Amino acid sequence: MRERTLREQFYRGGTPMRWHCFLLYVLLPLQILMWLISIPAVFTQQEYLRWTEFEWISEFNGVCTVVILCVLLAAELGLACRAWLGPCAIVAAQGALVISYAVNIIAGVVLGTGDVFIWATAGQLLCAALFGVLNWIYYRKRRALFLLEEDGGRQCADMETDAAGLPEREGSYYFAPPPVQAAGAAVAAEERRVCGPLDAPERGARRGAPVWLAAALGVLCLGLAAGCGILGWQSAGAAAERESLAAENARLADRVERLEAAAGVYERKLTAYGNTVDRLEEENQRLSDLERVYYLYKNSIGYLVEGSQFYHTAECAVFLSADAYWAYNKENCARLGYSPCPLCWGK
Structure with a gap:
């Protein structure tokens, strides 16, 4: 209450x-x-x-x-x-x-x-x-x-x-009131x-919020x-x-995977191509050496055969059909009185 x-x-x-x-x-x-x-x-x-x-x-x-x-x-x-x-x-x-x-x-x-x-x-x-x-x-x-x-x-x-x-x-005690109170x-x-x-007595209305x-x-x-x-x-x-x-x-991860796989294939191909290039360079060197030797034999060496007054090349038919030959450089062949073969040196 x-x-x-x-x-x-x-x-x-x-x-x-x-x-x-x-x-x-x-x-x-x-x-x-x-x-x-x-x-x-x-x-x-x-x-x-x-x-x-x-x-x-x-x-x-x-x-x-x-x-x-x-x-x-x-x-x-x-x-x-x-x-x-x-x-x-x-x-x-x-x-x-x-x-x-x-x-x-x-x-x-x-x-x-x-x-x-x-x-x-x-x-x-x-x-x-x-x-x-x-x-x-x-x-x-x-x-x-x-x-x-x-x-x-x-x-x-x-x-x-x-x-x-x-x-x-005050606390739990009342003050002693006067008699009138x-x-x-x-x-x-x-x-x-x-x-x-x-x-309680009515108070004045308070203001709201x-x-x-x-x-x-x-x-x-x-x-x-x-x-x-x-x-x-x-x-x-x-x-x-x-x-x-x-x-x-x-x-992107799938694409990276595919690119990595392709890069591996290309790397293997590149290695194979590198090996091929090395092999071809070695072959080229060998062919160059053979070419120099061939040039030397063809243009600097003269072959003398018995019964002929000419000196021949290694590709001449006379030289190829001879049983014995002597090889000199062209200058020595000329000093020995031999002339270049018109069949092989004249080509």
């Missing part, structure tokens, strides 16, 4: 809880669902960065995903139970998001992932920071609603004591016993939605690009 009375006083006093209900029943469940859906993307990133020097990024994102999921679940449970753990968990989740986005921005700059990804992540970082700060301000002003559950109704008793005109207490307190207690619990706060929260929600959309678009584009690059890589 006391808690109900105090809650009614808070609601009548102008403390809006619409954002609390929206956060509890709509936004936090959607965020939890979004992070659950993003788990396969973390595994895909880990597979993409495996065996690289940036593998730690996927591991860090996996740890952040698990931590943020646990903190968001704690925030949902805390808000549902009206425990101060809920607002603290919301701020902690946004802090973890800010750290995760900051690390991903640095990694994106190092990896050169592109300006679109970096600016989208920077926008998500600012949205997470603004979301955490605004929620902290919002719940700090309404902390009394959470203290109702934590203090077990002690503040309700204090406020009803004030409403009944009783003196305040004691009489007034007795009358008020009797009225309460007969008429039921009295509500500032317009800029509502506008900022709306912009924040739109920014979060846009960031999620951009991130999904980037993820889909990156997945498609990765598949295209994987197919291109497989095609």
Whole structure:
């Protein structure tokens, strides 16, 4: 009864809880669902960065995903139970998001992932920071609603004591009231016993949340939605690009294999051609030597045969039909009185 009375006083006093209900029943469940859906993307990133020097990024994102999921679940449970753990968990989740986005921005700059990804992540970082700060301000002003559950109704008793005109207490003892106040307190207690619990005096209507706060929260929600959309678009584009690059890589690897096989065949042919060239060069050298010998025998040597006054070449029919011959150079043959054979030297 006391808690109900105090809650009614808070609601009548102008403390809006619409954002609390929206956060509890709509936004936090959607965020939890979004992070659950993003788990396969973390595994895909880990597979993409495996065996690289940036593998730690996927591991860090996996740890952040698990931590943020646990903190968001704690925030949902805390808000549902009206425990101060809920607002603290919301701020902690946004802090973890800010750290995760900051690390991903640095990694994106190092990896050169592109300006679109970096600016989208920077926008998500600012949205997470603004979301955490605004929620902290919002719940700090309404902390009394959470203290109702934590203090077990002690503040309700204090406020009803004030409403009944009783003196305040210090610790577990009341101050000794003056006789007039004691009489007034007795009358008020009797009225309460007969008429039921009295509500606190009506206070002036408090102002609701500032317009800029509502506008900022709306912009924040739109920014979060846009960031999620951009991130999904980037993820889909990156997945498609990765598949295209994987197919291109497989095609190039197959082509490299075929080129390496062809290079092996060409290398074997080149070796065979080199051996053939060496053999032909040796044959050419031998033929050159034979040519020089042939030139020497043909143009410098004269053959004398018995019964002939001419000196002949090695190809002359007279020389070939002779049984014996003498070989001299042409100058000696001329000095011996022999003349060149008109049959062979005249050709």
